[in-house]
Amino acid sequence: MKSVVLKFVNLVGETGLYRLLCPGRIPVFMLHRVTDGNDNVPGDMTADKLRSYLRYLSSRKYNVLSMEQLWQVLEKGGPIPSKTVMFTIDDGFFDHHDVAAKVFDEFGFPLNFFVITGLLDKHLWPWDDQIAYALNRTELRQVSLQLPSGGEYSIDLSVKNIRQTAREIRNALKKDKQAHIYRWLKEELYHKLKVEFPCNIPPEYQPMSWDDARSLRERGHGVYPHTCSHRILSALVSDEKHQEINEARKRVEQELQYTPEVFAYPTGRRSDYDLADIDELKRAGFKMAFNTVPNYVSQGCSHFELPRFSVPGAVADFIQIVNRFEAMKEKLPNQPMVSRSFLPTR
Structure with a gap:
């Protein structure tokens, strides 16, 4: 109809x-x-x-x-x-x-x-894309993070899919301290998800x-x-x-x-x-x-x-x-x- x-x-x-x-x-x-x-x-x-x-x-x-x-x-x-x-x-x-x-x-x-x-x-590739990249490569289902401001944040990929989880993490980070967001991604998100941070920009995120x-x-x-x-x-x-x-x-x-x-x-x-x-x-x-x-x-x-x-x-x-x-x-x-x-x- x-x-x-x-x-x-x-x-x-x-x-x-x-x-x-x-x-x-x-x-x-x-x-x-x-x-x-x-x-x-x-x-x-x-x-x-x-x-x-x-x-x-x-x-x-x-x-x-x-x-x-x-x-x-x-x-x-x-x-x-x-x-x-x-x-x-x-x-x-x-x-x-x-x-x-x-x-x-x-x-x-x-x-x-x-x-x-x-x-x-x-020099970089977008921080919000870095979130999706990490979630697509982790073998872990549940992870606890400490946000840049010090607050606690939990990920549970056994309950929510990667796309929804990436969106929710992104929205939480948009309201948080952004000064050192790229360092936080590498040292906290990738570290906790046990995903190796790429040395170079991944092929799918290459710039013009x-x-x-x-x-x-x-x-x-x-x-x-x-x-x-x-x-x-x-x-x-x-x-x-x-x-x-x-x-x-x-x-x-x-x-x-x-x-x-x-x-x-x-x-x-x-x-x-x-x-x-x-x-x-x-x-x-x-x-x-x-x-x-x-x-x-x-x-x-x-x-x-x-x-x-x-x-x-x-x-x-x-x-x-x-x-x-x-x-x-x-x-x-x-x-x-x-x-x-x-x-x-x-």
């Missing part, structure tokens, strides 16, 4: 009715990993699935914005074209360049990359190179900073916030020979950044910043809290967002703005 209703909803959406009734809204989509037959790449977004989404947009004459075009729309305050969407992708892994960008190139659509500069420099990033810009894509280390900004003191934001901007400027003015918060919930971070971004010269709160961008949005939808796993859900049905739900009584399936996974 639900699938029949959704099909009807999307058929109505094809008429443009929802866009007409809910004007001035742009869905900005967020990708993380895109696989092209490589079973080692985490996530379930395949190149073929992504291609089908872009084919839908192309066949219906949608305008896919570059970052500069979005800025012009928001800054000038003019009407937002009805058939408008935008795409971003976070972190800077190899598949972003090798797979995702090539799919966008097929359609001539721009993709906006937010890169962890420490990842591209091969700075040469790749330069190639992306030459092909019309955007590349912007996503901090140096992907630590949660709201869990850092002011000097650490300053370093994460300003050094990431500096590295992008050094490598790509331009001054970036757009930023994305690590993991991006509203609890993951604060007003001090926004002030730091403004002092550094940024003009826009994205979170991961699932909603449409509109003229009324703060330029430093621009929302994004995670790209859904089902094409029907994707069409529902594109055609603005999620905005229509605001007008219906007792309806949530966003389905849980559209919430970010990180």
Whole structure:
């Protein structure tokens, strides 16, 4: 029954009715990993699935914005074209360049990359991915940990699966001290799980190179900073916030020979950044910043809290967002703005 209703909803959406009734809204989509037959790449977004989404947009004459075009729309305050969407992708892994960008190139659509500069420099790989890596390799089922703040935390893989456990550990660490999170992972989590910490970044978490990033810009894509280390900004003191934001901007400027003015918060919930971070971004010269709160961008949005939808796993859900049905739900009584399936996974 639900699938029949959704099909009807999307058929109505094809008429443009929802866009007409809910004007001035742009869905900005967020990708993380895109696989092209490589079973080692985490996530379930395949190149073929992504291609089908872009084919839908192309066949219906949608305008896919570059970052500069979005800025012009928001800054000038003019009407937002009805058939408008935008795409971003976070972190800077190899598949972003090798797979995702090539799919966008097929359609001539721009993709906006937010890169962890420490990842591209091969100094680290994201702490949240390090959690999943360790859990997938431990032979232990039950472990007691001491969090960075000193609190106790228990893992029981006989009760909860690896994905759920990784999410819960990540959420606990996001609320804890993040200053030395990478050292804690190696000395506490890996040690207690009896997993050898890899000497080099594992193949599935390898980054794109700075040469790749330069190639992306030459092909019309955007590349912007996503901090140096992907630590949660709201869990850092002011000097650490300053370093994460300003050094990431500096590295992008050094490598790509331009001054970036757009930023994305690590993991991006509203609890993951604060007003001090926004002030730091403004002092550094940024003009826009994205979170991961699932909603449409509109003229009324703060330029430093621009929302994004995670790209859904089902094409029907994707069409529902594109055609603005999620905005229509605001007008219906007792309806949530966003389905849980559209919430970010990180």
